Each structure stands twice: as C-alpha cells, then as structure tokens.
Amino acid sequence: MSETASAENLLGTYLKDRRTRLDAAAFGFAGSRRRTPGLRREEVAQRANISPTWYTWLEQGRGGAPSPDVLDRIARALMLTDVEREHLFLIGLGRPPEVRYQASEGVSPRLQRVLDALETSPAIIRTAIWDVVAWNRAATIVLTDYAKLPPERRNILRLIFCEPRVRAAQHDWGRVARFVVAAFRADAARAGAVSHVADFVDELCRLSPEFASLWRDNDVRAHGEGVKHLRHPVLGPIAFEYSAFAVDGRPDLGMVVYNPATPDDAERIRTLLAERAG
Secondary structure: OOHHHHHHOHHHHHHHHHHHOOOHHHHOOOOOOOOOOOOOHHHHHHHHOOOHHHHHHHHHOOOOOOOHHHHHHHHHHOOOOHHHHHHHHHHHHOOOOOOOOOOOOOOOHHHHHHHHOOOOOOEEEEEOOOEEEEEOHHHHHHOOOHHHOOHHHOEHHHHHHHOHHHHHHEOOHHHHHHHHHHHHHHHHHHOOOOOOOHHHHHHHHHHOHHHHHHHHOOOOOOOOEEEEEEEEOOOEEEEEEEEEEEEOOEEEEEEEEEEEOOHHHHHHHHHHHHHHHO
C-alpha cells in the first residue's frame, strides 16, 4: 500500500493502534512469543465474532464501509470508551453512532464546585430527561429548594405542570410550558431516551391536560439561551439571562445558568443569600 493510501486509511490506522495497546494476556491470549504488542488481527476478529479476513480487509482499507453492527462489535472487542467508539464511527461511517441512553449517576465534586462558584447566578445540572441532579445555593433560593424534594419530584416538567408554586412564579406560564415541552422532546430524542420516558409522559398526560395538549403538538426546540422572568415571593419581579451548556464527556448532562439581568437583580440575590445564611 502506498504512503498516500495508508495516510487516507484512517479507520485501519485507528484499529491497528487500538488493538496494539491491549494486553493479550488479559484476554486469555497468552502463549507463543509475539513479535508485536497487543492483540493480533484474528484475536480481535474472534472477540468481535466477525471473519478474520473481513477484519484484515478493514485494517487494510479494503472491502468497503463496515456496517454499524460490525463497528459496534469491534468497539466492544477493543474495549473502546464512549468517546473512542464515537470516533470509530465518525472515521468509519462519517457519522456518530446511534445514541444509547444511560441513566445519570450524578455529578462529580469538581462539577459541583463549578456551580457553587456562581454566587448570584442560579445554576443547575439536569439530565437529558430534565431531572435536576445538582444545583447551587442561588438556585435553592431563587428557583426551587431541590434538596427538600424526593429525587423523583426534581423533574423540571413535573414542577412546571404539577407544582402550583412553580407555576405561579412564571411570568408567562403558557409560553414557558410550551418551550419546556418542546425542548424536552428534542433532548429526549437526541439522547435516545424516547422509550425510557414513555411512562413518565403518560403520567404527565394524565395529571395535566395542558401537558397532554402541548405534547400532541410535536413541537421541538433547542434550549439555547434567552431571558427568563420570575415572580419571586421575596425578591418580587426579577429577570435572568439564561444559557444552556453541554457537559463535556457527559452526554447525559446539561448545565443551565441564570445570570441576573441587571446589577440590581444580582445585588438583591446577594442580599437574600446573606440573610438566609444568617
């Protein structure tokens, strides 16, 4: 194979690199002396349950594009991480793999410290199905004291449609409700969680005719950024500029930060935080 062809064979180069990093003995392939480190091609093929000839062709850049199923089996055979598996699909098929939804296991202490550093900006971490799994003090006093709720009630849609206090705090509840339903639908689909949320959606449809009506509209929206107005029981009317961020390395999580819209809004939050701390 020419140097140019080899350089263009990104998939084959990546597969060879990954297999040579593995410890053959750890997979029960110890035995005769090996001239090169890692697994042999036929050993990867055996673990992936594919033809050794077909796997060899993949490394050599022959035989055409592999199927998603073959790439999935090779990813498991090579013990690839989620990021490595995604890269394998991108160079092998030109697209990321189909999303496999996994329930969130919470946030790291480092991510919690990021939230805590935002003194006057309420901030939360939510899952792809809009369960709130982390928050800061500003969120507790401005949005909801999530710590006082059982985990199953810390869902943003459940709060918007089933908690009168949260509903009353929205400056324009109808607009907010339509937005969160459309953004939730988009996030759940993107995360591959449509079947996972089916029972939850059915429950909300029974509890809230308004949710059921909005759900039937099939609207989708990106969360993105915008302005949010609240009626706070202590602070009164208050405005925020909100932004949503992906958490790198955690496709199951997103962070939403609400920055006070004016210096006066920030100072009122800072004063209330001090009073509550005292």
